[in-house]
Amino acid sequence: xxxxxxxxxYGLHVELGARMxxxxxxxxxxxxxLGVMREHLACRSGAGLFDVSHMGQIVVTHRGGAAAAAAGxxxxxxxxxxxxxxxxxxxxxxxxxxxxxxxxxxxxxRTDDLFLVVxxxxxxxxxxxxxxxxxxCDVRMLDRALLALQGPLAEDVLEAVAPGAAxxxxxxxxxxxxxxxxxxxxxxxYTGEDGYEISVAAEAAERLxxxxxxxxxxxxxxxxxxxxxxxxxxxxxYGHDLxxxxxxxEGNVLWAVQKVRRSGGDRAGGFPGAERVLREIDGQPxxxxxxxxxxxxxxxxxGVELFDGDRAVGRIxxxxxxPSVERPIAMGYVDIDRAGIGTKLEGSLRGRRLPVDVxxxxxxPATYKR
Amino acid sequence: MKFTEQHEWLRPEDDEENVVTVGITEHAAEQLGDIVFVxxxxxxxxxxxxxxxVVIESVKAASEILAPVDGEIVEVNPALxxxxxxxxxxxxxxxxxxxLRVEDMSALDEFMDEAxxxxxx
Numbered sequence: 001x002x003x004x005x006x007x008x009x010y011g012l013h014v015e016l017g018a019r020m021x022x023x024x025x026x027x028x029x030x031x032x033x034l035g036v037m038r039e040h041l042a043c044r045s046g047a048g049l050f051d052v053s054h055m056g057q058i059v060v061t062h063r064g065g066a067a068a069a070a071a072g073x074x075x076x077x078x079x080x081x082x083x084x085x086x087x088x089x090x091x092x093x094x095x096x097x098x099x100x101x102x103x104x105x106x107x108x109x110r111t112d113d114l115f116l117v118v119x120x121x122x123x124x125x126x127x128x129x130x131x132x133x134x135x136x137c138d139v140r141m142l143d144r145a146l147l148a149l150q151g152p153l154a155e156d157v158l159e160a161v162a163p164g165a166a167x168x169x170x171x172x173x174x175x176x177x178x179x180x181x182x183x184x185x186x187x188x189x190y191t192g193e194d195g196y197e198i199s200v201a202a203e204a205a206e207r208l209x210x211x212x213x214x215x216x217x218x219x220x221x222x223x224x225x226x227x228x229x230x231x232x233x234x235x236x237x238y239g240h241d242l243x244x245x246x247x248x249x250e251g252n253v254l255w256a257v258q259k260v261r262r263s264g265g266d267r268a269g270g271f272p273g274a275e276r277v278l279r280e281i282d283g284q285p286x287x288x289x290x291x292x293x294x295x296x297x298x299x300x301x302x303g304v305e306l307f308d309g310d311r312a313v314g315r316i317x318x319x320x321x322x323p324s325v326e327r328p329i330a331m332g333y334v335d336i337d338r339a340g341i342g343t344k345l346e347g348s349l350r351g352r353r354l355p356v357d358v359x360x361x362x363x364x365p366a367t368y369k370r
Numbered sequence: 371m372k373f374t375e376q377h378e379w380l381r382p383e384d385d386e387e388n389v390v391t392v393g394i395t396e397h398a399a400e401q402l403g404d405i406v407f408v409x410x411x412x413x414x415x416x417x418x419x420x421x422x423x424v425v426i427e428s429v430k431a432a433s434e435i436l437a438p439v440d441g442e443i444v445e446v447n448p449a450l451x452x453x454x455x456x457x458x459x460x461x462x463x464x465x466x467x468x469x470l471r472v473e474d475m476s477a478l479d480e481f482m483d484e485a486x487x488x489x490x491x
């Protein structure tokens with residue numbers, strides 16, 4: 001086992017009393033003294049500050065400019081990158097030749113390059129994949145820190161530190177000047193809340209984090225509440241809800257595949273696994289990721305098998321308790337003929353079959369500023 | 371009051387012979403975090419030492435509590451169904467899990483007293 005890495009905020013986490021755990025090769029805060037429940041609720045009512053510096057920040061440049069880099073990236077993802085405007089970001093997927101998903105990521109189009117944010121556990125593989133797939137591009141992993149400020153107070157708090165933040169819309173990206181150097185800001189996140197992800201030079205990260213935490217109503221939030229927040233928002237956790245065996249169609253992330261890359265589009269296909277993905281779009285997949293609500297109070301977590309009578313119809317891939325919805329919630333894959341909203345299934349929990357319903361996601365509506 | 375290495379406490383009842391009340395310690399409740407669901411055994415069930423008899427769910431994860439000794443479940447805490455947070459708020463009092471009728475009270479002798487438990491954690 002190789003040694004765990006630390007983010008530039010490690011010292012601050014320890015000072016704040018965080019419980020540190022190994023996660024994707026890093027020592028990360030799973031919770032602070034406030035606890036998962038209150039951290040979750042603080043993010044929904046005020047603002048939460050998250051250290052996501054373990055994630056990979058990658059810049060892709062091409063001597064032909066950002067448009068050429070975008071054309072290159074389209075050979076690896078089923079997204080419309082060429083049509084992504086300067087200053088905008090969108091959710092993307094690296095697909096595998098079998099149509100599975102290698103990772104999910106954020107793709108930002110900037111004036112001179114593309115800026116990608118990828119999952120920590122996949123970042124080394126993603127970097128190699130990009131370099132192999134885009135031989136004409138320069139692909140660099142940055143050692144900047146990444147903070148997420150999420151919640152209804154995020155706009156006012158960040159505007160005070162980095163003027164210009166409030167004028168941004170959901171999925172805008174911008175370089176904003178601050179006392180902490182130039183911040184690369186996107187109005188996005190992974191909690192279902194309005195908020196920002198902020199890339200900052202590693203040496204300025206702790207000062208920035210302290211300044212944001214000083215604002216009234218901002219609490220540090222660990223990985224525990226990050227998970228319950230994204231689950232309530234119906235967002236996928238790579239490696240659990242999406243992986244190399246799940247296609248974008250099965251994974252119910254088809255909204256992220258723009259029309260121009262689908263059958264009949266001007267740039268249909270042309271990404272790894274396109275044959276399967278387009279076939280599933282034009283027909284239907286054999287299974288689908290759905291939202292699930294256990295009828296009782298007992299949470300159903302990853303691995304719980306789902307049944308319709310004697311027939312095994314699927315499995316939960318993420319589940320737990322939703323502090324804001326105040327009930328257990330889950331998502332999982334079920335056979336396509338059992339994926340309809342309102343379908344009543346049973347989950348096998350510690351040898352007992354308990355009722356669970358297929359429901360619409362998100363469990364809690366998002367509050368993005370569009 | 372006795373304490374196990376699994377962070378349970380056992381309190382012999384004054385008014386009922388051979389009955390012990392069982393819960394988890396403050397230390398355990400704090401480690402588990404905010405508890406959102408407790409699954410208790412059926413009253414009347416006969417349990418063997420180290421049977422998994424209680425499931426505690428926090429926001430993050432599920433944990434199991436083992437029967438500390440052989441016995442029969444004579445009562446479970448009805449308040450935990452509606453208010454599992456009692457385990458966090460008052461682990462040594464209102465957050466108790468179950469009462470166990472123990473045939474041989476000397477089975478408790480192997481467990482720690484409070485001073486030994488404090489040293490243990």
